[in-house]
Amino acid sequence: MALYVYKFGGTSVGSVERIKSVAEKVKKVQDQGDQIIVVLSAMSGETNRLIALAKQMQTQPTDREMDVLISTGEQVTVALLCMALHELGCKATSYTGTQVKILTDSAFTKARIREIEDIKIRADLDGGKIVVVAGFQGVDEQGNITTLGRGGSDTTAVALAAALKADECHIYTDVDGVYTTDPRVEPKARRLNHITFEEMLEMASLGSKVLQIRSVEFAGKYNVALRVLSSFKEGCGTLITYEESQMESALISGIAFNRDEAKLTITGVPDLPGVAYKILGPIADANIEVDMIVQNIADDATTDFTFTVDRNNYQRAKAILEESCVELGARKVTGDNAIVKVSIVGVGMRSHAGIASMMFKTLASEGINIRMIATSEIKISVVVDEKYLELAVRALHAAFELDQITAEA
Numbered sequence: 372m373a374l375y376v377y378k379f380g381g382t383s384v385g386s387v388e389r390i391k392s393v394a395e396k397v398k399k400v401q402d403q404g405d406q407i408i409v410v411l412s413a414m415s416g417e418t419n420r421l422i423a424l425a426k427q428m429q430t431q432p433t434d435r436e437m438d439v440l441i442s443t444g445e446q447v448t449v450a451l452l453c454m455a456l457h458e459l460g461c462k463a464t465s466y467t468g469t470q471v472k473i474l475t476d477s478a479f480t481k482a483r484i485r486e487i488e489d490i491k492i493r494a495d496l497d498g499g500k501i502v503v504v505a506g507f508q509g510v511d512e513q514g515n516i517t518t519l520g521r522g523g524s525d526t527t528a529v530a531l532a533a534a535l536k537a538d539e540c541h542i543y544t545d546v547d548g549v550y551t552t553d554p555r556v557e558p559k560a561r562r563l564n565h566i567t568f569e570e571m572l573e574m575a576s577l578g579s580k581v582l583q584i585r586s587v588e589f590a591g592k593y594n595v596a597l598r599v600l601s602s603f604k605e606g607c608g609t610l611i612t613y614e615e616s617q618m619e620s621a622l623i624s625g626i627a628f629n630r631d632e633a634k635l636t637i638t639g640v641p642d643l644p645g646v647a648y649k650i651l652g653p654i655a656d657a658n659i660e661v662d663m664i665v666q667n668i669a670d671d672a673t674t675d676f677t678f679t680v681d682r683n684n685y686q687r688a689k690a691i692l693e694e695s696c697v698e699l700g701a702r703k704v705t706g707d708n709a710i711v712k713v714s715i716v717g718v719g720m721r722s723h724a725g726i727a728s729m730m731f732k733t734l735a736s737e738g739i740n741i742r743m744i745a746t747s748e749i750k751i752s753v754v755v756d757e758k759y760l761e762l763a764v765r766a767l768h769a770a771f772e773l774d775q776i777t778a779e780a
């Protein structure tokens with residue numbers, strides 16, 4: 372007898388009919404004699420709707436109250452699924468994060484899971500019940516409701532799979548696996564049969580929202596067999612593995628992009644020790660995360676300093692930088708919040724030279740100006756103007772022959 376954790380995302384539970392078909396799918400697992408824990412998201416659009424409601428009450432609601440509010444969407448779907456299962460004659464019980472209990476830290480809206488109690492779940496499974504758990508939420512030591520960040524139901528599922536030593540964790544979504552890039556941007560994107568944890572982690576952290584980053588970290592750390600599949604279409608999906616890609620010749624595995632980027636530049640900064648700290652210190656103190664950083668020395672013993680931040684933090688970061696500009700006696704601050712980051716990812720890069728130049732050549736031949744570049748062992752990221760996003764992704768997809776990848780069944 373195997374134990375499975377199945378997670379269904381927002382679109383997969385977006386209507387009464389869809390919840391009913393999830394119930395049918397779940398019942399099949401039990402009918403074949405296996406045990407199953409189901410993790411659900413809120414109905415599609417629900418979390419956004421709740422966030423919009425909050426904004427109508429207060430411009431800056433407290434994170435604690437936000438979590439009390441946005442955790443409700445998942446409570447609705449778990450109850451509805453249990454009703455659908457009961458209707459099919461199955462024994463099933465729903466649990467909120469608090470009821471399980473999924474213990475987290477107190478970082479509201481981005482809490483981390485510390486521990487999962489498995490007593491009730493085990494007892495239910497052993498009693499022949501289907502266990503249905505609300506994704507995305509937990510509870511802190513003080514009993515406050517917390518949430519795990521957008522897309523957090525993926526992490527709930529993987530964490531439960533790790534805690535209960537499930538045989539497999541299936542993430543059911545509206546695409547039939549992990550693709551070479553977001554199929555909404557490049558229709559020629561191909562499904563990958565396998566992708567390594569390392570690559571998936573890069574893809575997720577560089578903007579591919581198909582899996583929440585923390586879920587991939589968790590799966591890698593606790594050795595959870597993780598698969599992404601479609602709720603609507605039969606198929607084997609994409610397995611996240613430890614092994615290198617089966618496709619020996621593939622130079623890169625995928626293209627990720629992030630639209631939520633903005634960049635800031637401070638020019639004419641006196642080039643002295645401690646300058647980077649003086650510029651970035653106040654930004655960090657304001658809890659603003661900095662991603663790429665570039666510093667360039669000019670002829671006149673001054674330096675230009677550019678960095679990127681999340682677009683939501685652009686105005687705040689710019690105001691802080693303008694203060695630093697006066698303090699440092701720098702020339703001026705400029706910024707641009709209509710930029711995006713496009714990245715190519717692949718373990719194949721380690722053993723192949725010339726990948727970066729091929730990327731730059733491809734972008735140049737499309738007349739796309741590269742504003743910033745960052746590289747690591749298995750990825751190359753460029754910042755380009757927002758209007759070039761689709762063009763850049765499609766050109767790179769073709770240049771690296773990602774549309775030629777054949778995922779064997």
Ligand code: ADP
Pocket residue numbers: 379380381382383412522543544545546548549550551552553554555579580581582625
């Ligand atoms: P769910 O609600 O099921 O959690 P998400 O919207 O969070 O679904 O994730 C699925 C979406 O991720 C897809 O519809 C697709 O547009 C997007 N996506 C981005 N990058 C990729 C990729 N490389 N492969 C597959 N899907 C991707």
Ligand code: ASP
Pocket residue numbers: 380381412413418419444506507520521522523524525
């Ligand atoms: N409902 C939450 C969100 O929309 C969590 C999830 O779907 O994974 O972000």
Ligand code: MG
Pocket residue numbers: 380522525580581582583
């Ligand atoms: Mg998701």
